[in-house]
Amino acid sequence: MTARARMADAMDVDSAAASAPRVQINLSTRDPTLSVPLQSLRVPTNLKRYGLSTLVNHLLETPKPIPFDFLVDGQYLRTSIDEYLTQAGLSSEKPLDVEYVRSQLPPTYIGSFEQDDWISSIHISSSSASPSILTGSFNGSAQITSLSGDILARTVPMHTQSVKAVTWVSHPSSTENREATFLTASLDRTINLWSYTPSSDPSSTTIPIAPRTSYISHKSTITSLSHSSSTSQFLSSSSDHTIALWSTNSSLLPTVPAPTSTSFTRKRRRTSKPPPTEKRGPLAVLSAHSAPVSQVIHAQDPTAAYSVSWDKSIITHDLVTAQVVDTRVTQHALLSIATLPSLNLIAAGSAARHITLHDPRVSSSTVQNAVFRGHTNAVVGLVKSPESDYVFASAGHDGCVRIWDVRSVSSASESVERSDKTGGSLFVIKRESGSGKVFGVDWSKDVGLVSVGEDKKIQINRGEGMTEVNVLEQS
């Protein structure tokens, strides 16, 4: 079939549109696997998202239809083309640039698991055979929860204050009888390494886990952890303004004395004696920030890292030389960061309720590329979509997780100081419990979008079209 005939065929899907006015559209996509042979065509102006999606599917000759969304001037088309033209004050005489993207499915509520205290942090294991969820609690413990809500393992009392960050080092696997390890970092200024062997018997009781190594450097609350399996190194950020670089191979780290106990730890220790651990110091301490460091993450190249701070800056560090590569100063205290590696972009969440995008490469001369508004309180967590290079989610102290599309930025929203709410999110996920701050979010292909917060709950949401796993199969 020729392209022209295909187009005529496509037009037939909506024969009522035959007499409607038409507009020329120029179709484009950033996904090379989805490009169509004919990019410019005249369509009836009463077409909406569904009609345009059917049209693109016809042009692609897809065996199974792919739902598409359409971006015009950085905004999702939610009306007919005609209504859009009227609202934007445009004429149908002029061709319209239309970008099509795979539809991001609305994440529906799957379920939630309750713990006994506020939950600060979350990391989903990447093993798709038996995904499990590692969480850190304000009660000082960390817990591993299965997708059916069973508590598989829990740390013994070691941290004397809230756990603020958790990360898997080696992921658990139920098939091999292999040791899994993870790290916890706390308001009590210490980091601990824990290991355990997941039970092959799913009905067995919760495994108590003892720590192996304690990492001592920070003088104040530890705010985040980032682990790189390719270098076997990890990073921690702290309210003491520093970032510390560590290795999971203890023999590479200096031995340090245990910190002198404070009156608080002495009091706590009277009720529970902590197990002994080896105490290790850092490989390097990076002191480039001048205020609490909120988060540090490895770059795509794990010999580099990015950090954000209340001092408003985003700093790129070279971890080999422990030198600063680049500093970008924004307008507000920054609380969270994520990379969008294929786009060479960084997303940063601020105390001033918005998310900004930055190109961290030294060659980039702009401080900021775009701004996203919608949260009504601090943005404390960011995570890239496991399925789209352009989509990410954010956790807010306003009690919401929001999903954003980098492509959905209209020119009107590029100024930081504009008060209008353009460049909004695709979806808003509220707490099913109805209230409380969200403190952490993670997103995996197998489990979905998982968030934790003040409501003591692990809340799971998932797009309908995503890979099925048996979440909550037992209930």
Next chain:
Amino acid sequence: NIDPASLLPKLPSPDDLKPFPTTCATVYRGHEGRVRSVAADPTGVWVATGGDDGTVRVWEILTGRQVWKLKVSSDEAVDSVTWRPTPEGRILAAACGNEILLVVPPIFDSEEESRGKEILSAGFGYAANKQGTKEAPGTWAKPDSGLEEEGVVVVITVRKTVKYIAWHRRGDYLVTVSPEDVRRAVCIHRVSTHLSQTPFKEKSVTKGIPQKVQFHPSKPLLFVATKRYIRIYDLAKAELSKTLKPGARWISSIDIHPQGDNLIVGSYDKRLLWHDLDLSTKPYRTLRYHDKGIRAVSFHRGGFPLFCSSSDDGTVQVFHGRIYSDLMENALIVPLKVLKGHKIVSHLGVLDVEWHPKQPWLFSAGADGTARLWN
């Protein structure tokens, strides 16, 4: 026929004066009864509160999580809490009844904790050599073992209930007000020597009931606000140097601009008054925006040209207040935002306000039992 309004200088729009706080970001819940006082620690990571339930609490600023609580009294309120202004030592002063507690809250690392305890304990030996000063208005002592375990290092006992504490910028002196004590309402306490004294011998200078006190941010001056007047004492010469007459009926609160030449005064008669100390003993501006009496006023000390007032009308009002280096140019004052959220309970609203030391963020303490962060 020129419109006279066109000759007035145009005030800038609040949009051009960002950043300033606009919304409530965190609610600190836990106090039973009114929260009387709120104080941000000099590093900007913690906030302390004191309240009618006789407790002092420390909170994690952004999450709103309480990290420490000390029950000081079962029948008296903690009326004032304030951190030693230097980042070294991490000392919190709290007033409860006729006692002033100097505490190192057990949330810091061991080095900081022991440094704070050292600073507070150094005077024990010194005071022992000074026995026999019966006239001293305050006695310094170790707390009982229960309080000591919680981090209290020193308790200063004075004769009457302490309503307000303020530190000197270097952290060696603090000044307290006990309005019920006719002769010794204002006391100065020196941490390094564990000695308390009344600053002035003359009776006439303490005329009127003192409400609030504050040290000048750089000069050896002490500001004492009574119901009607603010008296500025020269501590080096031990004499009264100036009396300000704000024209208010009952002053509740004062704060001195970090550069030292301007002062704001809050009054129970709803007025907020700005004094330029170089201009006159009368206020330069009178601001009437609150519906009920003003309880507290505060200047930002971390580089933002901001100040605020809190009131029994339940609101905090935020202003831009820019001072020019050109002495001929008067301060620019622009109302920016009314912050609403605290509930009025038994006719009481927002009892205290304080700015974050570095960020354009504000803390408030309410009669509704909550403290709040605004950003």
